[in-house]
Amino acid sequence: MSESSRAPSPQMIAQAFTSHGGEVSRQIGGIGGEATEKGCWTFGLPQLSQQCSERWIGSRMIWWPAGIPKHPQHAIVSSRIRRQREEETIWFGFLRCAVDRIASAKGSVILVPGTAAEKAVRQAAKHWNVATIEYSLVEADAELATAAAAARWAERISGQSHHAQAVLSPELVFAGPTLEAAQPLRDRLLFAAADQITILCSRPGGITAELKNRHLADSERQVVWILQAQQPGSMNVPESAQSGVIPWLVHTAVKDVQSRPPLQSEPIEVGRQVTEQTHRKSKAQTHDVFLRPEAWLLHWTRAIPGPWCGQTEEDWLDELVFNTAAADHSAFATLCRIVRQRTLRASNQGIRGGYRVVSWTAVPLSEFRHRRTWQRHRQRYDFELRGIGVHRSQLIRLGARPVVYGPVEQWNQLAEIDRPWFQKAGPEVRLNTRAEREWRVVGDVDLQRLSTAEICLFVENSEEKQRLQSRTDWPVVVVPPGQS
Incomplete structure (x- = not known):
């Protein structure tokens, strides 16, 4: 096999990116990522091993325009909720409590556009003064077939301004087999990038439930515990704790809803059925x-x-x-x-x-x-x-x-x-x-x-x-x- 057709080593990738003013901070067996004036590059998610990162998001470079964030990254995860959002009062109560916990711990919250809770989490984080780490997937669905193509992409991205704190590259198909996954990349990334995961709602058989099971089965990721919001009395606490999911009994969310003024559409005494x-x-x-x-x-x-x-x-x-x-x-x-x-x-x-x-x-x-x-x-x-x-x-x-x-x-x-x-x-x-x-x-x-x-x-x-x-x-x- 000629050298031009062989998948390049991490050293070759590092050399290609260093020539454009950035640096690939991940080498096999080590994680770096010190910020430079022009940001820094990592090969995959820096807190994970190369193999684990590839299992979750495939072979990708990540550009960190301001360097790798230092605060713990929290993911607030949810299945899709009803279109008529005001009917989800308990869910929003869970959200308030989750963001308040992160604010008290001086953590940051991950934002991945297109995920179910992203817009509500973004708005809540603003009011609780919680730092956000947004991952951009604008070009993540594409592929980079050669190291030269990856270098050109890196040169273009590092020369642009970004509102996101992390920019994922297209998948590096020359680095190995492409990742085939049933769940969308945006949802996999939310689970994989987090130092702590809070689930507000998980529909049986849905994407969130599938990724939760995948997380618990991953030998490297299962050390990151999952908090799953629950109303008091709604689940068996010991059984859930053994599985790696900690039931988070949120009394405050229920109390908030019970004390809320009636919605304009709520009947005064009887239901909406015609009597x-x-x-x-x-x-x-x-x-x-x-x-x-x-x-x-x-x-x-x-x-x-x-x-x-x-x-x-x-x-x-x-x-x-x-x-x-x-x-x-x-x-x-x-x-x-x-x-x-x-x-x-x-x-x-x-x-x-x-x-x-x-x-x-x-x-x-x-x-x-x-x-x-x-x-x-x-x-x-x-x-x-x-x-x-x-x-x-x-x-x-x-x-x-x-x-x-x-x-x-x-x-x-x-x-x-x-x-x-x-x-x-x-x-x-x-x-x-x-x-x-x-x-x-x-x-x-x-x-x-x-x-x-x-x-x-x-x-x-x-x-x-x-x-x-x-x-x-x-x-x-x-x-x-x-x-x-």
Whole structure:
């Protein structure tokens, strides 16, 4: 085998990188990594042996622009949580306690973009003044086939500025077989780089559970204990401790949730299920939206799994981290927000051409309950049970028009001015969009321009009606029971 085709030794790699102003601090059998003015390089994670690092992240160089951090590195790990984040109050309680522990120990917390808890951990660390160590994986999915390619990559990276404290190279395929792993690199790195691991949530059979088992089976990594957050009484402590996982019983997180003010969407006394009393009351409703349904158009509200329109992600995360009532972005909270702002904000979500519109339906409110179905491909319900109705004549005055349903060819033939009202329909479309009987208004709808008689709010049950009616002079009705 010629020298050019042979995998280069660590000395050859060191020579290649030293010529570009950095240094490879890892040699076989030793770990260095003293910072220079231009940062330093390591072959793999410096706190691990070469073999262990390769088992977890493959053969890679790491560029440390400011040198290798000296503080212990803590990883806060979690399975994915629900899209509606405010429902995860216990999880955020665990997060607060975990970051507080790290702050007390004067440790640092690892950030790997794309991992489940990263954004929330980043925001919490900022408020607890905990140092962060961010690993950049921007180019980590690529490969470097030769030592010369690795040297060119290193020269480019060391000459750039980086907000991250560590930059992983593409895998060095010339250094040995590439690593085949079932779990994403970002999650493997979070486990491998940590001097201490805290698990907030681990779903059975999920990535976190798999990596926990892999960690415990690794002879070098298993000396790093794992703290797994638990509610009191939820697991067998001795059995877990024997496996290398220390149950962390977090009383404070549960206490915080129990003392939190109710979310806007939480019922006062009973659950959200429609009671017989609600059914009886709804039958007696005599609002015009029931007497003349053809005279009204309806807009249902959805839960918002993220920041409000115009709200920064940082502000939203603060609401969640600090467990405030303002974190509630449920469908009922969305409706309360509309009442408060007296404006319906337009959206371009799901609209061909990206036009910003407010959508309405001509389907009567009496049909909402039996039409409400889960649209799996959209991950949401249609015909939600909270929203607002407006007199059709007034919406027409504001520019409302019924949607034009048809194939894509029809869209291509429409004038630009008519395209906001197009909706694809036909045999190839999974959802029967025509059944929605949709209307649209381009742009925001200013509800202050309408009289009280021209607006009607609707909610799921009488408890919500009572709570919402106390906040507005607009009439509130309950969606009637579904018709069999």
